[in-house]
Amino acid sequence: MFKKFLLALVAVAFMASVAQAKTITFAADATWPPMEMVDAHKNIVGFCPELVAAMAKAGGFTAEIKNTAWDGIFAGLASGKYDAIASSVSITDERKVAMDFSDPYFEVKQGVVVREGSGITDAAGLKGKTIGAQIGTTGYFAAKKIAGADPKSYDEVGLAITDLNNGRLDAVICDDAVAADYALTNPNYAKSLSLGFLITPDSPEYLGFAVEKGDTETVEILNKALAAVKASGEYDKIFAKWFGK
Amino acid sequence: MISKKKVTIEVGDGAAIPRKKDRGIVDAWWLSFIGAIVVISYLCLAKPEPYLRILKFVFGEIKSTPWETLLSLWDSGVGVTFRVTILSIMVALVLGLITGLGRLSRNRLINLIASTYVEVVRGIPLLVQLFYLYFALGHVFRNLPSLEEAQVLFAAWPGFVTYLLSHGCDELKNMSPLVSAVSAMGICYGAYMGEVFRAGIESIDKGQTEASRSLGFTRAQTMFMVILPQAWRTILPPVGNEFIALLKDSSLVSILAVADILRRGREFASESFYYFEAYTMVALVYLVITLVLSKAVGSMEQRLNFYDRD
Numbered sequence: 001m002f003k004k005f006l007l008a009l010v011a012v013a014f015m016a017s018v019a020q021a022k023t024i025t026f027a028a029d030a031t032w033p034p035m036e037m038v039d040a041h042k043n044i045v046g047f048c049p050e051l052v053a054a055m056a057k058a059g060g061f062t063a064e065i066k067n068t069a070w071d072g073i074f075a076g077l078a079s080g081k082y083d084a085i086a087s088s089v090s091i092t093d094e095r096k097v098a099m100d101f102s103d104p105y106f107e108v109k110q111g112v113v114v115r116e117g118s119g120i121t122d123a124a125g126l127k128g129k130t131i132g133a134q135i136g137t138t139g140y141f142a143a144k145k146i147a148g149a150d151p152k153s154y155d156e157v158g159l160a161i162t163d164l165n166n167g168r169l170d171a172v173i174c175d176d177a178v179a180a181d182y183a184l185t186n187p188n189y190a191k192s193l194s195l196g197f198l199i200t201p202d203s204p205e206y207l208g209f210a211v212e213k214g215d216t217e218t219v220e221i222l223n224k225a226l227a228a229v230k231a232s233g234e235y236d237k238i239f240a241k242w243f244g245k
Numbered sequence: 246m247i248s249k250k251k252v253t254i255e256v257g258d259g260a261a262i263p264r265k266k267d268r269g270i271v272d273a274w275w276l277s278f279i280g281a282i283v284v285i286s287y288l289c290l291a292k293p294e295p296y297l298r299i300l301k302f303v304f305g306e307i308k309s310t311p312w313e314t315l316l317s318l319w320d321s322g323v324g325v326t327f328r329v330t331i332l333s334i335m336v337a338l339v340l341g342l343i344t345g346l347g348r349l350s351r352n353r354l355i356n357l358i359a360s361t362y363v364e365v366v367r368g369i370p371l372l373v374q375l376f377y378l379y380f381a382l383g384h385v386f387r388n389l390p391s392l393e394e395a396q397v398l399f400a401a402w403p404g405f406v407t408y409l410l411s412h413g414c415d416e417l418k419n420m421s422p423l424v425s426a427v428s429a430m431g432i433c434y435g436a437y438m439g440e441v442f443r444a445g446i447e448s449i450d451k452g453q454t455e456a457s458r459s460l461g462f463t464r465a466q467t468m469f470m471v472i473l474p475q476a477w478r479t480i481l482p483p484v485g486n487e488f489i490a491l492l493k494d495s496s497l498v499s500i501l502a503v504a505d506i507l508r509r510g511r512e513f514a515s516e517s518f519y520y521f522e523a524y525t526m527v528a529l530v531y532l533v534i535t536l537v538l539s540k541a542v543g544s545m546e547q548r549l550n551f552y553d554r555d
Binding site for chain 2: 141162166167
């Protein structure tokens with residue numbers, strides 16, 4: 001009897017604590033180093049998860065990050081499987097039609113990774129070449145825009161990088177931070193791959209947290225928390241930890 | 246007196262092959278076929294945006310000249326799916342014949358090699374095999390010498406060996422995704438095909454071998470001139486089945502960035518966010534293709550069973 005009572009008490013206490021702090025579930029495709037990735041202990045780490053944790057602290061909500069495959073991440077948002085996407089989603093006009101975005105939290109350019117010594121230094125050098133990118137990313141859209149090139153879509157950017165390294169591709173396009181991580185710091189690829197060039201965009205490309213269309217409540221919480229983290233200097237600390245400078 | 250009753254149990258992921266005997270399946274076939282066609286046409290006519298656009302994205306566009314239209318179909322998702330399937334089944338048939346004969350061989354070593362191949366391949370999921378052959382072996386092949394290096398390396402060997410080795414190295418080093426996908430699918434299905442060949446050959450009465458050997462045929466002659474021609478009748482229908490199963494499994498090659506029907510559908514969905522619509526169309530296209538093929542295999546089976554109708 002006593003045990004049952006205790007259990008009930010624990011259950012009530014647990015439910016009460018949940019009710020107090022709002023839980024926001026984020027989806028992240030943790031295959032995008034150093035923005036979000038899985039470490040050796042299966043934890044989701046990177047710039048974005050740390051930013052989300054800091055925002056949760058500042059904004060007074062509980063953040064839960066779910067590792068979700070990129071292809072279908074937007075479909076999951078639309079069907080309410082999670083509240084937001086924290087997965088380096090670039091804010092584009094096409095996406096704005098289907099979902100809402102928080103304020104931007106990062107600026108990216110598209111970086112072109114090539115094999116060391118390939119001599120590709122501009123878009124003209126990619127003519128007639130095979131370019132890989134992750135499916136449905138702005139990198140893939142950029143690859144499609146390059147005249148005379150053959151774009152190929154991959155499930156993960158890591159697979160595209162492997163194929164580039166194995167000689168089946170001539171270039172891979174992805175966010176500059178990710179491109180730099182693979183081409184410059186990754187011990188497996190730093191010697192064989194290099195950063196060819198950065199594509200200059202027509203208008204700056206920003207990353208934002210995506211939420212379901214019309215979910216103004218979550219957008220508000222996220223914007224407030226993001227502003228607080230930026231104001232307190234926490235943002236710069238996290239930025240310095242992952243990108244130096 | 247125990248009456249012998251022939252029971253056939255078919256388990257597999259092949260499509261249900263319609264037979265004349267069971268009216269139910271024939272009706273089910275027509276129902277699904279007409280249903281699929283009606284749904285596709287309705288969706289494309291009533292909501293051309295996005296359905297017709299998806300269909301065009303998967304099938305290719307109708308161009309001004311028939312030649313360009315054909316070229317567009319060849320490069321489209323459907324074209325790539327058929328290319329992968331047909332090439333894979335050809336690889337699988339060759340491997341299957343060798344494996345099937347190997348499994349029946351009296352040579353212990355050959356038998357062991359063939360059986361091990363079947364065991365290993367059947368024990369690994371196809372998706373894992375595809376990843377393995379494509380990414381893991383791709384990594385190994387990358388370190389092979391290039392064409393010029395190999396020509397120098399094998400210069401001491403006789404001319405044609407040098408040619409074979411250096412070009413072989415070059416081919417492996419620069420293996421295209423389509424070739425990798427086809428060899429992975431072919432190697433996997435070759436093992437299954439080997440079992441089909443073995444069962445087909447074993448189904449031929451032993452008396453045939455005995456008669457043929459008594460007439461002075463060698464073992465090889467017996468196999469290729471007496472047994473195999475008769476075994477084809479048993480082997481072909483399951484091969485047709487495997488072909489359909491392979492066509493469906495070929496959707497797995499979309500992970501290797503081979504632009505087949507599924508990959509095209511996913512590319513469409515990931516850009517336009519029409520997930521439901523794109524996958525509906527992809528499913529219907531696959532359904533129509535497998536239904537047509539299963540009907541073809543069914544009628545082929547009917548013709549081959551001409552002599553033993555019951």
